[in-house]
Amino acid sequence: MQLFQMKNSSSRSLLLILLLWTGLSSPAVCQSKGYVPGKGPWTTAVFDSSFVKALYKGTFDISKTHLTGLFMIKRSASNSIRIVFSNEFGMTFFDFEYRGDEFIVHYCYPSFEKHSLPKILESDFRLLLVPDTTVTRMKRLGSKDPELVIFGVKSARGSFHYTYDHDSGKIRRMQSSHSIIGRADLRLYGDKGTAPNKIYLYNPTIRLHIKLTFLSN
Amino acid sequence: MRMKIRSLLTGILMFSVLSSSWCQGNYAEMKNPALFREKFTASAQKINTIEAGFIQEKNMSVLSEKIITKGHFLFRKENMLRWEYTDPFRYLIILNNGKILIRDDEKQNTLDVRNNKMFAEINAIIIGSVQGNLFNDEKKFSTSFFEAKSSYLVKLKPLTPNMKEFLKEIWIFFDAVDISVARLEMHEPSGDYTKIDFTGKKINAVIPDEKFLIP
Numbered sequence: 246m247q248l249f250q251m252k253n254s255s256s257r258s259l260l261l262i263l264l265l266w267t268g269l270s271s272p273a274v275c276q277s278k279g280y281v282p283g284k285g286p287w288t289t290a291v292f293d294s295s296f297v298k299a300l301y302k303g304t305f306d307i308s309k310t311h312l313t314g315l316f317m318i319k320r321s322a323s324n325s326i327r328i329v330f331s332n333e334f335g336m337t338f339f340d341f342e343y344r345g346d347e348f349i350v351h352y353c354y355p356s357f358e359k360h361s362l363p364k365i366l367e368s369d370f371r372l373l374l375v376p377d378t379t380v381t382r383m384k385r386l387g388s389k390d391p392e393l394v395i396f397g398v399k400s401a402r403g404s405f406h407y408t409y410d411h412d413s414g415k416i417r418r419m420q421s422s423h424s425i426i427g428r429a430d431l432r433l434y435g436d437k438g439t440a441p442n443k444i445y446l447y448n449p450t451i452r453l454h455i456k457l458t459f460l461s462n
Numbered sequence: 463m464r465m466k467i468r469s470l471l472t473g474i475l476m477f478s479v480l481s482s483s484w485c486q487g488n489y490a491e492m493k494n495p496a497l498f499r500e501k502f503t504a505s506a507q508k509i510n511t512i513e514a515g516f517i518q519e520k521n522m523s524v525l526s527e528k529i530i531t532k533g534h535f536l537f538r539k540e541n542m543l544r545w546e547y548t549d550p551f552r553y554l555i556i557l558n559n560g561k562i563l564i565r566d567d568e569k570q571n572t573l574d575v576r577n578n579k580m581f582a583e584i585n586a587i588i589i590g591s592v593q594g595n596l597f598n599d600e601k602k603f604s605t606s607f608f609e610a611k612s613s614y615l616v617k618l619k620p621l622t623p624n625m626k627e628f629l630k631e632i633w634i635f636f637d638a639v640d641i642s643v644a645r646l647e648m649h650e651p652s653g654d655y656t657k658i659d660f661t662g663k664k665i666n667a668v669i670p671d672e673k674f675l676i677p
Contacts, residue, residue, distance in 0.1 A: 300529060302551045304568070313553070313566060319525050327525060333553055334584050335520035335529070335648065335656025336628045352652040355627045458567075460550050 290376035299440040301457035492607035505641040512537040513664040542674040
């Protein structure tokens with residue numbers, strides 16, 4: 246009997262600890278495992294399937310290099326999206342394509358290639374251009390701003406914080422939360438049809454700043 | 463049925479032959495390039511300033527996309543250039559005595575030409591096309607000359623590794639009347655190309671110093 250009581254009280258405290266631990270570690274409002282992007286209320290796509298193309302004016306700063314020019318983003322097939330960056334005179338710096346899981350470098354200015362720039366940019370641009378279909382967990386976190394909804398997201402790509410606009414459900418920020426290498430912070434402002442009006446991409450590891458302003462479809 | 467297919471094929475074949483010859487602009491190899499060089503040098507010597515509008519068209523072959531930008535161009539001997547985009551965005555480049563000023567909506571930068579290889583090369587191409595010294599530079603380019611009824615075409619193939627990185631060929635079209643540059647085409651290794659058409663040219667108009675001022 247004593248043994249049972251001991252067992253009972255220890256299991257009760259264990260439960261209490263577990264409850265406290267889960268309560269403290271997750272200020273979550275809700276939690277969903279096995280989340281399927283596109284099927285839930287919150288999508289992982291910045292450019293959804295209705296997006297066709299957008300032309301952005303932009304600046305590209307990496308380390309001490311400062312470049313300006315035009316970014317053309319275009320969906321070339323249902324599973325393919327391309328990003329081409331050229332300077333104002335029209336000379337192409339890079340032309341990348343994401344086709345399914347593949348990353349294709351159609352062209353890269355040789356001086357960039359020498360510094361392995363395509364490899365460096367691959368994951369940062371993937372965050373912007375390709376919806377994450379490998380999400381295994383989305384946990385709603387507390388937000389100081391009632392107009393924003395924040396999720397902690399885990400996927401094959403890593404751990405992220407996704408910030409959504411409460412009313413429209415559109416992504417406003419994607420921020421890698423754990424990984425040291427490939428740490429990216431993507432902010433999206435305003436909407437021009439199916440494309441964001443402004444896009445800021447920052448990766449402190451490689452000192453990369455990309456700022457894009459929408460010009461036309 | 464067979465006849466129909468045959469005539470359709472013949473039609474397609476004829477169309478493709480005709481359209482490809484039209485794309486070439488009926489240019490034939492120039493009979494006397496030395497005479498053209500002479501004419502051009504004489505004409506370029508008389509030019510002190512050029513003012514023109516420009517329409518730039520970037521052709522992205524694989525994406526089947528064209529990006530069209532417009533602006534204003536000023537040139538003053540020897541090496542002053544003002545290249546200003548006004549549509550669909552504002553962007554200004556001034557080149558003066560080895561310095562470049564770049565101004566966009568957000569900020570203004572002053573650079574040394576030597577620190578920005580691609581910029582330096584593109585500016586050299588534009589100024590060299592206008593002044594005519596571009597196709598005399600045998601170390602940098604191999605040159606071939608063509609002519610049509612009302613225009614000349616000079617094709618330049620870059621020889622230096624730096625320029626080969628981003629340019630396959632430069633095509634400069636000259637108006638046969640005043641031997642001034644009418645169009646510039648920059649062909650990239652990827653197959654994409656940028657076409658710049660100069661419009662409303664004013665030769666030797668007075669251009670104030672402030673237009674080329676780099677603070």
